[in-house]
Amino acid sequence: MKNNVSENSNSQLIPLKPLIGYSLLAIISGLSGFAFITIINKIISNSITATETQPMQNYLYMFAGTIVIFFVSRRWLAGGVIKLSQKIYWDIRKDVIKLILKAPYRKLQEYKEEVYATLTTDVNHVSNASLMVITFFSSIILIAACLVYMAFLSLKLLGVSTVVIALGVLIYALRSKSSNTQIKEVRELEKTFITIFNSILNGAKEININADKGTQIYDQRLMKVATTGETKYVTALLKYLNSEIISQILFYGLITFILVFSGTVFQTPIATKVSFTFVLLYLMGPIVSVMTIIPVMNRATVSLKKMNKLKEDLAKIEKPQNVSHKGQYKDFSDLKIRNYAFSFGENQFSVGPINFDIKRNEVVFIYGGNGEGKTTFINTILNLYNLDNGEAYIDGKLVPLKELEKIKNLFAPVFSDFYLFDAFYGIADVDYDKVNKYLKLFELEGKVQIKDGYFSTTNLSTGQRKRMALINVLLEDRPIIVLDEWAADQDPYFRHKFYTEIIATIVRDEDKTIIAITHDDRYYNTADTLLKMEYGKLEKTNISELAEIF
Known part of the structure; x- marks a missing residue:
């Protein structure tokens, strides 16, 4: 290519x-x-x-x-x-x-x-x-x-x-x-x-x-x-x-x-x-x-x-194309990341080495202060940034650094600075029954209609546009959903619904795994795994020790 x-x-x-x-x-x-x-x-x-x-x-x-x-x-x-x-x-x-x-x-x-x-x-x-x-x-x-x-x-x-x-x-x-x-x-x-x-x-x-x-x-x-x-x-x-x-x-x-x-x-x-x-x-x-x-x-x-x-x-600078590997790891059971490291340059901010495990249908929350490296970490696991070092294991099988493009198709992200396209691009066959189901779940009925794959409007509030973006990545049907401060632009009611109802529905009904960056500490107990990012390092937090927060 x-x-x-x-x-x-x-x-x-x-x-x-x-x-x-x-x-x-x-x-x-x-x-x-x-x-x-x-x-x-x-x-x-x-x-x-x-x-x-x-x-x-x-x-x-x-x-x-x-x-x-x-x-x-x-x-x-x-x-x-x-x-x-x-x-x-x-x-x-x-x-x-x-x-x-x-x-x-x-x-x-x-x-x-x-x-x-x-x-x-x-x-x-x-x-x-x-x-x-x-x-x-x-x-x-x-x-x-x-x-x-x-x-x-x-x-x-x-x-x-x-x-x-x-x-x-x-x-x-x-x-x-x-x-x-x-x-x-x-x-x-x-x-x-x-x-x-x-x-x-x-x-x-x-x-x-x-x-x-x-x-x-x-x-x-x-x-x-x-x-x-x-x-x-x-x-x-x-x-x-x-x-x-x-x-x-x-x-x-x-x-x-x-x-x-x-x-x-x-x-x-x-x-x-x-x-x-x-x-x-x-x-x-x-x-x-x-x-x-x-x-x-x-x-x-x-x-x-x-x-x-x-x-x-x-x-x-063209990135390698691995179209032939699309969907290769769609039915994965666990993903292990080992020694991931990335730096913006000599004497500049860096993250890693990071070791990170995630199992299918797991909900992982990542929290930490601003500038600690959360978004940079997300960009590295999505392979948007070329790693300085690291390797991944899927179901125990090594995927070396030079072949990490192979696992990119595992992920479907909604970034904090996301862009909402006007149609379901990149999706071969749109399941309109699922679309209607999601529009109802995300309370967008009557606000957006879908015709021939195109949205009737993208002129929505930021929170509503983020809901449409999440619907889009769900229709992509990739096993791991990555969310960067997704709930930050939702009103209190819908934020509560997202953490207490929508996440569980996505994991249970759609067979998804979720990695989410969030500052909503009152909902940390809805995660299976809680990780803290500090100074570019990722550490696991014992949720039970944070009971006084909830």
């Missing part, structure tokens, strides 16, 4: 076969435009020299044929490029999201802002550039054809024109270097902007209570990024614009020279001067197109490098 993803992520951005076809259409389109200008030139030249040999009706047929070829090729080309650009746009997004789905949780947190920037800014830059690639290529073909025709008209004038055009290209290229640097800097600012935006979005409640927080974030951080980004981007594009204007001035100077001085200097006939000038004026359009597209291509190049770097990084 990993190899397949890596190959996909490094595959060609633009499919080769369509690119060849569109390139041929671009050549036909460009040459038809060139044919049109050639016919006009021929008519003008013959009119000036009074050597008309073709009846005007023949030119009409030529014009009609050229226009039809141009229209058909241009229409097919434009339609194809639009389809291709959208395919590129969505394929890039799909590739990145596939890699995200396969990336380890903890590592993925480091790439959140980069992922947002890629899926918004970078993808748009690349898809916009892909729309212009064929136009760029078509313009190059047209420029080449015009230069060949200009050589046929006058080699001397072509030589002068080539020097002027080369000078314009050189000025444009030299000035573009600093513009490209600024475009890269603007791309980096996009990542910072998204970080600030997320802080505003995620901290909306706090900002609503204290508006000064939002004002300070906006004034001191957002405005700085926005002003810097705007200034750099405008400066970069103005440099491109100035270079373009300089090139056009050189172009107009060239035309002036040809019309005013070439007859004296090179003894160029008037018909040749007119034809040559007409071709030059026609050539200005493709040259301006090329110069206009170059900044877009440069932005796309910067974005493409960022995207490829992100895809390579995500592919490197």
Whole structure:
């Protein structure tokens, strides 16, 4: 699986076969435009020299044929490029999201802002550039054809024109270097902007209570990024614009020279001067197109490098896939964890070594102060964090550290910072009888309806949304339910119902095992095993010794 993803992520951005076809259409389109200008030139030249040999009706047929070829090729080309650009746009997004789905949780947190920037800014830059690639290529073909025709008209004038055009290209290229640097800097600012935006979005409640927080974030951080980004981007594009204007001035100077001085200097006939000038004026359009597209291509190049770097990084950290082991330990009797240890880094908080036993249908409560490592421990047994050391035994059979992904399918969690999806995703066959049973048990009848697997609403209170999340994990039908402060957002009545009725129902009727982090000490006596987390260590507590609490 990993190899397949890596190959996909490094595959060609633009499919080769369509690119060849569109390139041929671009050549036909460009040459038809060139044919049109050639016919006009021929008519003008013959009119000036009074050597008309073709009846005007023949030119009409030529014009009609050229226009039809141009229209058909241009229409097919434009339609194809639009389809291709959208395919590129969505394929890039799909590739990145596939890699995200396969990336380890903890590592993925480091790439959140980069992922947002890629899926918004970078993808748009690349898809916009892909729309212009064929136009760029078509313009190059047209420029080449015009230069060949200009050589046929006058080699001397072509030589002068080539020097002027080369000078314009050189000025444009030299000035573009600093513009490209600024475009890269603007791309980096996009990542910072998204970080600030997320802080505003995620901290909306706090900002609503204290508006000064939002004002300070906006004034001191957002405005700085926005002003810097705007200034750099405008400066970069103005440099491109100035270079373009300089090139056009050189172009107009060239035309002036040809019309005013070439007859004296090179003894160029008037018909040749007119034809040559007409071709030059026609050539200005493709040259301006090329110069206009170059900044877009440069932005796309910067974005493409960022995207490829992100895809390579995500592919490197891709977690191993063990789909074949799904349900392997579903009928387990006991799970033993030995010497589990995890650290956030040298001289940083760590948990372990932890030894932990749980039997089927057991209810285990874990308590302890804030910051003692309870949630970190849960994340380690769920294999969201890669352990530094440890092994597990299921029914006495060793599952070594490198194969712990195998036992992930034992667990179905509801996190303290859970996310409620809008449907029963990941469940092949939804048992709607069970859904209705759970809705009644969790007192959500009339508040949420289920249609085609989707919830009628997720706009519920936090406690009600947690109930829906628990219903979802029950339908996943995994043997161990993991709850992180699940009851903290329930009202007193339902909290009491959860500990005294719902837990027993889940264990008895659904054949489940429960591991729950909780601070509700008045209900500790409903657990079979009570564990205390302190300084990253897990110790068993004798429930009978805490009788005075209950």
